[in-house]
Amino acid sequence: MALPSGxxxxxxxxxxxxxxxxxxxxxxxxxxxxxxxxxxxxxxxxGRLDERRGMGALAEELGCDASNITxxxxxxxxxxxxxxxxxxxxxxARLVARTPRGDEINHRFATAFTFARTxxxxxxxxxxxxxxxxxxxALG
Amino acid sequence: MALPSGxxxxxxxxxxxxxxxxxxxxxxxxxxxxxxxxxxxxxxxxGRLDERRGMGALAEELGCDASNITxxxxxxxxxxxxxxxxxxxxxxARLVARTPRGDEINHRFATAFTFARTxxxxxxxxxxxxxxxxxxxALG
DNA sequence: CAGGTTTACTTGATTGAATCAAGGATCATT
DNA sequence: AATGATCCTTGATTCAATCAAGTAAACCTG
Numbered sequence: 001m002a003l004p005s006g007x008x009x010x011x012x013x014x015x016x017x018x019x020x021x022x023x024x025x026x027x028x029x030x031x032x033x034x035x036x037x038x039x040x041x042x043x044x045x046x047g048r049l050d051e052r053r054g055m056g057a058l059a060e061e062l063g064c065d066a067s068n069i070t071x072x073x074x075x076x077x078x079x080x081x082x083x084x085x086x087x088x089x090x091x092x093a094r095l096v097a098r099t100p101r102g103d104e105i106n107h108r109f110a111t112a113f114t115f116a117r118t119x120x121x122x123x124x125x126x127x128x129x130x131x132x133x134x135x136x137x138a139l140g
Numbered sequence: 141m142a143l144p145s146g147x148x149x150x151x152x153x154x155x156x157x158x159x160x161x162x163x164x165x166x167x168x169x170x171x172x173x174x175x176x177x178x179x180x181x182x183x184x185x186x187g188r189l190d191e192r193r194g195m196g197a198l199a200e201e202l203g204c205d206a207s208n209i210t211x212x213x214x215x216x217x218x219x220x221x222x223x224x225x226x227x228x229x230x231x232x233a234r235l236v237a238r239t240p241r242g243d244e245i246n247h248r249f250a251t252a253f254t255f256a257r258t259x260x261x262x263x264x265x266x267x268x269x270x271x272x273x274x275x276x277x278a279l280g
Numbered sequence: 281c282a283g284g285t286t287t288a289c290t291t292g293a294t295t296g297a298a299t300c301a302a303g304g305a306t307c308a309t310t
Numbered sequence: 311a312a313t314g315a316t317c318c319t320t321g322a323t324t325c326a327a328t329c330a331a332g333t334a335a336a337c338c339t340g
Contacts, residue, residue: 001298002142003184003202003212005169006256014268015256017275022165024279025158027203029145041326044143056288062143063167068327070290072143075325092288092335116146116155119278128154131274134267135157138259139164141327181297196317208298210319215296232306232317 001030002040021119028115035112036105045072046081046106052097054087081105141170142180161259168255175252176245185212186221186246192237194227221245 004023010016033043045058055073059066073096076082081102087093098106120128144163150156173183185198195213199206213236216222221242227233238246260268 001203003181003204003297005166005180005184006187006253009250011257012260012268013272014260014263014275017272017279018161018165018256018259020279021158021275022162025162026145026166039325040145041143044145047146054288055290059289063141064143064326065328066289067291067329071326074290087288090288090336092333094289110149113146116158117151119158119280120152120154122278122280123154123274127274127277128152130270131278132153132157134263134271134274135154135161137267138262138271139157139160140259140262143326179296194317195319199318204297205299206318207300207320211297214319227317230307230317232304234318 002026025115029113032109032113032115036109038105038109041072042076042079043109045069046076046098046102047109049082049096049098049102049106052095054093054095056093058096076102142166165255169253172249172253172255176249178245178249181212182216182219182221183249185209186216186238186242187249189222189236189238189242189246192235194233194235195224196233198236216242 004019005026006019006022010019029043030040033040036043038046044062048058048061055066055069058073059069062069073082073084077084080099082096082098084094084096087095120131123131144159145166146159146162150159169183170180173180176183178186184202188198188201195206195209198213199209202209213222213224217224220239222236222238224234224236227235260271263271
């Protein structure tokens, strides 16, 4: 389990609530991945393959080094959750896609990661809209 | 940089907003730690030493194995940010405390990690209260 | 179209987080 | 005094992440 991000000194109730949210969210994500014997990074990459795409696109979207993606995709490939095929249009590139089993695992992960769904579900539709608006404003 | 936690399939605006918040928060935390040449885990542990405490207490609070704490505290000690002294009441135990330099680095970290402060600061006092209430309700 | 550059990815090396199993030392109980 | 629990460390292992270097293919440019 990754250590929590914070708190430092929470000077306000709202900051503390934000921290609690992030903490619980991250832990739930990790726990859901663990249920399927995936690391958070593996679950993350698998979840971004609704359409086949290149390694570089993944690296850019996830904001990490390409070699990190190489490594994670290689493990997903070993697990039989992903294929890595040469791009017919550019033979330098590799197109990564989920296998049927990858689809299934990804779906089970989405089912297991109930936190966001459950949390939002505790709010009425109006409250959900308020929360969205407040978070968007807070995010600037 | 740790890969983001999500998204899987965000079925609602509110869920997407939660994910964005968590993503930006985590990245900001990591970036603030990096400014001080700390890992997120090191910043986290350092931030929990406002009072001296035992290794076990840290492990329990952070929800990880004691040996993980041993490792992280050892690095903080090497960096001169923390001391690890025998507990006079229980010679099995070690009391971890920040050094003056640890205090300074921790303070600089708290200054560098502006995200929560800034985000909350974009909201009026009323909105902050609303956000707090909504998050608390969502957290159940 | 030949040469040099950029792009896409891989490899290898290194650091660190995290977990587990096992062990030493101390405490606590009987 | 012996037993067992507690606190922490050590060693081994796995994985994430980053960096430096390298290969191969694509892209220019003259």
